[in-house]
Amino acid sequence: xxMSYHIFGESHGTGIGVVMENLPSGIxxxxxxxxxxxxxxxxxxxxxxxxxxxxxxxxxxxxxxEGYTTGTPLCAVIENENTRSGDYKATKDLARPGHADYTGNxxxxxxxxxxGGGHFSxxxxxxxxxxxxxxxxxLKQAGITVGAHILQIGRIKDIPFDPVSVNExxxxxxxxxSFSVVDDQIGQMMREEILQARSNLTSVGGIIQCAxxxxxxxxxxxxxxxxxxVISRNLFAIPAVKGVEFGLGFGYxxxxxxxxxxxxxxxxxxxxxQTNHNGGVLGGITSGMPIIFQAVFKPTPSIxxxxxxxxxxxxxxxxxxxxxxxxxxxxxxxxxVVEAAAALSILQLTGDIQMPxxxxxx
Numbered sequence: 001x002x003m004s005y006h007i008f009g010e011s012h013g014t015g016i017g018v019v020m021e022n023l024p025s026g027i028x029x030x031x032x033x034x035x036x037x038x039x040x041x042x043x044x045x046x047x048x049x050x051x052x053x054x055x056x057x058x059x060x061x062x063x064x065x066e067g068y069t070t071g072t073p074l075c076a077v078i079e080n081e082n083t084r085s086g087d088y089k090a091t092k093d094l095a096r097p098g099h100a101d102y103t104g105n106x107x108x109x110x111x112x113x114x115x116g117g118g119h120f121s122x123x124x125x126x127x128x129x130x131x132x133x134x135x136x137x138x139l140k141q142a143g144i145t146v147g148a149h150i151l152q153i154g155r156i157k158d159i160p161f162d163p164v165s166v167n168e169x170x171x172x173x174x175x176x177x178s179f180s181v182v183d184d185q186i187g188q189m190m191r192e193e194i195l196q197a198r199s200n201l202t203s204v205g206g207i208i209q210c211a212x213x214x215x216x217x218x219x220x221x222x223x224x225x226x227x228x229x230v231i232s233r234n235l236f237a238i239p240a241v242k243g244v245e246f247g248l249g250f251g252y253x254x255x256x257x258x259x260x261x262x263x264x265x266x267x268x269x270x271x272x273x274q275t276n277h278n279g280g281v282l283g284g285i286t287s288g289m290p291i292i293f294q295a296v297f298k299p300t301p302s303i304x305x306x307x308x309x310x311x312x313x314x315x316x317x318x319x320x321x322x323x324x325x326x327x328x329x330x331x332x333x334x335x336x337v338v339e340a341a342a343a344l345s346i347l348q349l350t351g352d353i354q355m356p357x358x359x360x361x362x
Contacts, residue, residue, distance in 0.1 A: 025071030026355030098301025132340020147171025226284025247279025
């Protein structure tokens with residue numbers, strides 16, 4: 001059966017969490033690796049993110065016994081510890097521009113938890129990262145590695161992955177950094193771009209580039225369960241993701257066919273392509289080349305400049321100045337979040353990975 005997951009909770013509720021179903025049994029979880037991913041998502045102390053610092057320690061309630069997955073639903077909960085709900089009470093009826101306050105109010109008829117964005121908050125990416133860390137460890141058994149870096153923040157661009165030769169070593173090297181960029185000097189320029197936005201009482205967006213290596217050719221379908229469809233579905237569940245492109249993506253619009261078709265060659269008995277403009281996917285099915293995609297994140301909607309809005313209770317036009325603790329840019333913390341969504345997607349696409357029976361039962 002296909003692995004599925006469900007994220008629950010609200011930003012200022014008691015806790016947030018995730019339930020993962022149909023995981024293979026017998027995966028020995030590396031809790032140090034899980035903590036490393038949680039730390040990559042955690043707010044920074046250099047002024048480039050929110051001052052809301054959470055320990056984000058997942059408490060596993062079920063699905064793991066003696067360090068191994070049992071195959072039954074894995075449930076993990078993360079307590080919300082550092083909340084300041086009073087920051088939102090005075091403006092709870094004012095629809096924050098760029099947020100889901102208005103649409104959430106329509107969908108849930110006014111009963112939604114408005115504090116900190118409730119279930120629409122970027123806080124909900126914490127259990128996603130936990131689930132993704134587990135998925136990565138399952139995929140590791142099949143020789144699959146997922147990695148991402150900050151490709152762009154504002155006007156500053158990092159060095160992109162080589163779409164043909166990107167490899168596991170490079171992906172792990174980027175993941176080991178607190179600020180996930182290929183070029184650290186460019187990373188410092190990105191930090192300065194974020195700090196400049198904060199000083200101007202605004203925010204800035206950016207792009208995360210992700211690569212998946214080790215996926216066998218022939219996985220996926222040409223319809224609703226295409227590789228692009230499954231990955232995109234999970235990516236668009238990440239708050240603030242507004243666009244996704246695979247390989248050359250929108251660059252195809254200004255190209256000619258002879259410039260961007262990927263020529264096939266037989267390389268020591270293995271069919272590969274000399275270029276990888278299609279991002280490792282043809283007709284919704286993996287080609288065996290690295291899967292490459294980019295996800296764009298909009299600037300954080302919570303900014304300190306005065307904005308125009310409407311009071312949802314009175315219907316009157318009002319002015320709004322948002323107070324509280326907010327990221328001037330969420331992209332600096334988003335690489336591991338995109339990795340998580342990608343890993344969960346590939347696990348859903350590849351199906352069940354069987355582990356051997358325990359030695360004492362053979």
